[in-house]
Amino acid sequence: MGGGTSFPREPLDRNKVVIVTGGNTGIGYETAKWIAMLGAKVIIACRSETRAREAIKRMKEEYQEEKQKETNGIIQDGDIYVQFMQVDFASLQSTKEFIETFKSSGTKLHTLVCNAGLGLGPLEFTEDKNELVFQVNYLSQFLLAIHLIPLMECSDADDCRIVLVSSDGHKLAHAFNVSSIQGKQLTEDNFECFRNYGDSKLYQVMQMYFMNRRLKGTNISVLSTHPGSVMTEFGRNMECSRTCCLYCFAYTMKFCHCVKTPFEGAETEIYAATAPQLKGTRDVYYADCKPATTSSQSRNMENQEALLKVSLEMLKDYIPDDIVHRWSTKS
Numbered sequence: 001m002g003g004g005t006s007f008p009r010e011p012l013d014r015n016k017v018v019i020v021t022g023g024n025t026g027i028g029y030e031t032a033k034w035i036a037m038l039g040a041k042v043i044i045a046c047r048s049e050t051r052a053r054e055a056i057k058r059m060k061e062e063y064q065e066e067k068q069k070e071t072n073g074i075i076q077d078g079d080i081y082v083q084f085m086q087v088d089f090a091s092l093q094s095t096k097e098f099i100e101t102f103k104s105s106g107t108k109l110h111t112l113v114c115n116a117g118l119g120l121g122p123l124e125f126t127e128d129k130n131e132l133v134f135q136v137n138y139l140s141q142f143l144l145a146i147h148l149i150p151l152m153e154c155s156d157a158d159d160c161r162i163v164l165v166s167s168d169g170h171k172l173a174h175a176f177n178v179s180s181i182q183g184k185q186l187t188e189d190n191f192e193c194f195r196n197y198g199d200s201k202l203y204q205v206m207q208m209y210f211m212n213r214r215l216k217g218t219n220i221s222v223l224s225t226h227p228g229s230v231m232t233e234f235g236r237n238m239e240c241s242r243t244c245c246l247y248c249f250a251y252t253m254k255f256c257h258c259v260k261t262p263f264e265g266a267e268t269e270i271y272a273a274t275a276p277q278l279k280g281t282r283d284v285y286y287a288d289c290k291p292a293t294t295s296s297q298s299r300n301m302e303n304q305e306a307l308l309k310v311s312l313e314m315l316k317d318y319i320p321d322d323i324v325h326r327w328s329t330k331s
């Protein structure tokens with residue numbers, strides 16, 4: 001189902017540190033578990049401590065089973081290293097607290113996998129007055145990335161990566177409009193959850209392009225992925241209108257050849273985060289561990305720069321001037 005291609009089962013440096021957001025379930029769970037089984041230190045950034053601790057317990061049990069089976073590439077000595085850190089991306093304050101806690105721990109960082117996401121629920125706004133899906137899927141994790149980039153730059157590694165888990169749903173986004181990014185114009189009557197989700201995934205693809213422009217010549221590259229259509233808890237808040245159902249159906253027919261397990265869904269994410277041959281690769285969107293095409297509007301540089309500008313404006317109380325200056329300047 002994964003198209004026969006997968007990530008290399010090659011041991012990772014035991015000092016490599018990887019953050020996987022939303023690593024307690026679904027695609028993120030498999031990503032965190034496999035990266036840890038290949039030897040890296042993994043931090044799962046999750047909103048529920050209970051769910052995260054249960055996930056870590058299950059990962060450790062599953063690791064023992066894989067060890068028994070002598071699965072290729074996984075570490076054979078000791079245990080996997082998976083740690084929990086709390087964050088709720090529906091709150092910029094919580095995201096900032098996560099960043100401060102991580103920075104003050106003195107831990108190095110080599111890879112950031114922005115996997116946490118939601119969609120297909122009813123229209124909701126956050127305490128920061130942003131539409132919920134936009135903030136969780138894009139804005140808060142953009143804030144996380146720009147704060148953690150300096151840590152990655154001063155790490156000892158020459159191959160640091162940011163993996164943005166997007167979706168082919170980005171191809172069903174509305175026409176990009178800078179004035180509607182935050183979702184203030186949305187009401188229950190005009191809200192189409194699937195296209196709204198697509199908008200958030202479009203912003204992530206655009207983020208890959210504007211970030212890479214500024215990270216050229218550094219040890220960090222940004223990649224984006226589409227996991228496929230995966231059986232996870234993703235649809236748990238599904239509340240579809242007729243229009244939304246139509247889009248879901250179109251999406252399934254057009255983009256999904258078959259439904260994947262969470263492991264199969266995670267393969268592309270793990271590949272983008274770990275495959276040694278991707279060192280220094282930028283601006284590639286992967287599906288089934290192969291380069292895939294992004295939508296033409298996501299590739300529009302003017303739109304990308306407009307998105308970056310409004311994002312920095314929305315986050316101005318959460319980022320210091322030097323970071324604003326760096327990201328405001330196109331190299």
Ligand SMILES: NC(=O)c1ccc[n+]([C@@H]2O[C@H](COP(=O)([O-])OP(=O)(O)OC[C@H]3O[C@@H](n4cnc5c(N)ncnc54)[C@H](OP(=O)(O)O)[C@@H]3O)[C@@H](O)[C@H]2O)c1
Nearest residue numbers: 022026027047088089090115116117167229230232233234
């Ligand atoms: N499943 C698919 O078919 C599919 C297709 C294309 C793209 N994707 C993308 O793949 C990624 C993973 O999705 P999935 O299918 O694995 O979904 P999932 O099973 O629902 O997992 C989503 C993860 O995101 C976390 N999350 C949600 N809201 C959060 C918040 N406010 N703060 C922190 N974490 C939050 C969830 O935490 P809780 O457990 O606490 O809710 C969970 O860990 C998402 O970005 C999704 O858009 C999925």
